[in-house]
Amino acid sequence: MQAEIITIGDEILIGQIIDSNAAFIGKELNKIGIDVYQITSIKDDKQHILNAIEEAANRVNVVLITGGLGPTKDDITKHTICEYFDDTLVENKDVLLHVEQLFAKYISTPLSDINKQQALVPSKSTVLMNLYGTAPGMWLEKESTVFIAMPGVPYEMEGLMKDEVLPRLQKKFDRPYIIHKTILTYGMGESAISEKIEDWENSLPSYIKLAYLPNLGRVRLRLSARGGNKKLLEDTIRDKVSALDLIIGDIIVGYEEDETIEVRIGKILAKHNKTLAVAESCTGGRIAQSFTANPGASAYFNGGTVTYATQSKIDVLAVGSNIIKKHTVTSSEVAEAMATAVKEKFKSDYAIATTGNAGPTKGDGDVEVGTVFIAIATPENVFSEKYVFSNLRERTIGKAVNKSFELLLEKLPK
Numbered sequence: 001m002q003a004e005i006i007t008i009g010d011e012i013l014i015g016q017i018i019d020s021n022a023a024f025i026g027k028e029l030n031k032i033g034i035d036v037y038q039i040t041s042i043k044d045d046k047q048h049i050l051n052a053i054e055e056a057a058n059r060v061n062v063v064l065i066t067g068g069l070g071p072t073k074d075d076i077t078k079h080t081i082c083e084y085f086d087d088t089l090v091e092n093k094d095v096l097l098h099v100e101q102l103f104a105k106y107i108s109t110p111l112s113d114i115n116k117q118q119a120l121v122p123s124k125s126t127v128l129m130n131l132y133g134t135a136p137g138m139w140l141e142k143e144s145t146v147f148i149a150m151p152g153v154p155y156e157m158e159g160l161m162k163d164e165v166l167p168r169l170q171k172k173f174d175r176p177y178i179i180h181k182t183i184l185t186y187g188m189g190e191s192a193i194s195e196k197i198e199d200w201e202n203s204l205p206s207y208i209k210l211a212y213l214p215n216l217g218r219v220r221l222r223l224s225a226r227g228g229n230k231k232l233l234e235d236t237i238r239d240k241v242s243a244l245d246l247i248i249g250d251i252i253v254g255y256e257e258d259e260t261i262e263v264r265i266g267k268i269l270a271k272h273n274k275t276l277a278v279a280e281s282c283t284g285g286r287i288a289q290s291f292t293a294n295p296g297a298s299a300y301f302n303g304g305t306v307t308y309a310t311q312s313k314i315d316v317l318a319v320g321s322n323i324i325k326k327h328t329v330t331s332s333e334v335a336e337a338m339a340t341a342v343k344e345k346f347k348s349d350y351a352i353a354t355t356g357n358a359g360p361t362k363g364d365g366d367v368e369v370g371t372v373f374i375a376i377a378t379p380e381n382v383f384s385e386k387y388v389f390s391n392l393r394e395r396t397i398g399k400a401v402n403k404s405f406e407l408l409l410e411k412l413p414k
Contacts, residue, residue, distance in 0.1 A: 001175050002037040003029055004056040008049060008067035008077060009152055012041045021066045021157055028161055033175030034062065044068055049080045057145045062169065067152030069135040071114045077149060078138075082122050085140060089120040092127050092136070099134045128164040132156045137164060146172070177230045181237050182213075182256035183221040185248065186406040190214040193221070197247055200240075208236060216398035217389075217406070220256060253409060261405045262290045268412045269300035269350070274379075276408075277346035278304035279317060279338040281329075282356040282372055286401050302346040307338070313355075317341040330355050330367045332384040335375035339384075343377040350411070351377040352404050353384075358396040372400045376407050 005022045012019050019041055026036045037060050042048045049068075056063045068077030082089060096119035103111040118134040121127055128137030128150070135151040137160040148165055150157045185193065190212050194201075201210055207227045213220035223240065225233040245252060253261050269276055278287045288304040291297050305316055310329045313319040319337045327333040339353035356372030369391050375384035385407065389399040 001033065001173055002035045002060040003062040003064060004037055004060045005039045006049075006052050006056060006063065006065045007039070007041045007152070008044060008065065009041075010043055012067075013043060020154055021152060024154070024158060025064055025066070025161060028166060029062075029064075029169075030178055030180075032166060032170055033178050034169065034173070035178075044076060046076055046080045046083070049077065050084055053081075053084055053147070057142065057147075061144065061173065062146045062148065064165070065147070065149045066157050069149065069151045071117050071134070078120065078122065081125075081138070081140070081147070081149060085122060085124055085142065087122040087124045090123045091119050092121050093119075094129070095119040095121065095127060095136050098129065098136075102134060128160055130156055130160055131163065132159045139165075139168065176226055176228055177233055179225045179230075179233045179237055181223045181241055183223075183241065183244065183252055184254045184256055184261060185219045185221065185251045186217065186253050186261070186402065186409075188219070188248070188251045190219050193219055193248065193251075197244065200244055200247055204240065205236065207233070208240065215402075216395060217402040218261075253406070261409060263294055265405060265409055265412065266291060266294060266297060266300050268409075270296070272413050274349040274412075275300050275302045275346075277302045277342045277348035277351045279342035279351065279353040280304060280306050281308055281313070281338070281354055282358045283354045283397055283400050283404070284308065286397065287352055287354070287404055290401065290405075302348045304346070305342060313338060317345070328366060330357055330371060330373060332373050332375070332386060335373035335384045336377075336382045339375035339377035340382050343382075349379050350408065351375075352408055353377070354400055354404060356396070356400060358393045358400075359391060360393060370396045372396065372403075374400065374404050374407055376404075376411055378411050 005025050007019050007022050011017050022039045029036055040052055042052050053063060068075045096116060099115060099118050100111060121136060121138055125138040125140045128139055130136050133151055133153055133156040138149045140147045150160050204210060208223055208225045211222045213222060223237055225237050227233055254264050280287055285306045291301045307313045307316050310324060314321050317338055318341055319334055323333050323337055335353050335355045338355060339351045343351035353375040354372060357367050357369050359369035370389045372387050372389060373384050375382060387403060389396040
């Protein structure tokens with residue numbers, strides 16, 4: 001059981017937007033046992049669309065298309081689909097009523113004829129009502145292949161997938177079970193983990209595959225089981241994860257299907273009625289953003305500062321200029337002073353501070369590019385660690401954020 005995803009839009013090909021639609025669709029299809037064979041991004045061009053649809057139909061059972069369903073002249077997907085199916089557009093009364101209601105309720109401009117054209121759909125299609133926009137989805141079938149067209153606006157496409165597409169696919173096709181379990185590890189590299197778990201990996205049955213997913217100081221280990229016996233898959237995955245915990249349990253910090261390390265830290269802090277503050281320099285607010293992105297963060301996250309320039313560390317956090325002059329702005333002494341100051345400033349129990357040189361130039365300090373000092377203040381004391389991450393700016397920042405989480409988690413109550 002395989003599917004192909006076709007995303008239409010010049011804006012994708014020129015890099016103006018990232019194709020998040022394909023990632024979402026692929027993830028949702030996988031949950032219901034449908035493999036994605038291929039993802040194709042193409043121009044808003046009739047012949048290009050026709051070729052992509054025809055080629056996909058020869059490969060897979062389901063073709064999902066996003067984009068090109070708007071009311072303007074450059075949105076040509078509906079017309080091209082009609083050509084492929086030797087069909088014509090007809091007005092759908094339900095869609096027209098929906099468009100009229102949306103305009104009456106949310107849009108101040110009058111409903112124009114061009115907007116009414118959203119109600120035109122191929123006569124052979126089953127309309128998939130789009131509750132979040134004017135362009136409906138369409139379901140068509142030709143021989144043994146299902147074709148599904150959806151608008152490219154992400155929240156509209158996601159609504160259609162959940163409300164219409166996935167339930168219909170589940171009803172139409174018999175599918176195998178696909179179960180994933182992703183183990184989150186911190187503090188050990190991919191090659192070191194691979195060497196340590198080699199015997200365990202070799203013991204995996206043929207219906208379970210292991211993938212290593214390294215990313216800036218953290219490695220995810222994804223187990224994927226596929227087959228017709230759901231209980232067997234679940235039991236085997238559970239047993240293999242338990243065996244893995246005996247080998248590398250010291251670096252396992254959670255499971256992606258359950259929660260990220262930031263969420264886990266937040267839950268621990270909330271459980272023990274403790275709070276956190278952050279003082280960031282080279283990480284530029286990314287640590288704070290990682291916590292505040294989660295609902296309920298106000299229960300444990302008191303606040304933070306981005307004291308990027310040297311003078312702001314003096315003015316905002318009262319880091320002594322004599323300390324900076326003696327040890328430089330990128331030093332363990334300054335990191336610890338920042339952590340202590342922000343902990344006091346926000347009256348928190350714990351604090352994280354970062355100061356470093358992410359590059360590409362040395363900036364105010366004289367340390368090598370990629371050098372970062374991370375300090376953790378606890379209710380009892382403050383400590384710091386020095387790291388040399390990378391000569392690439394984004395890589396250094398990402399690793400500093402992840403290592404900060406790891407260091408803090410080690411100091412939290414269990």
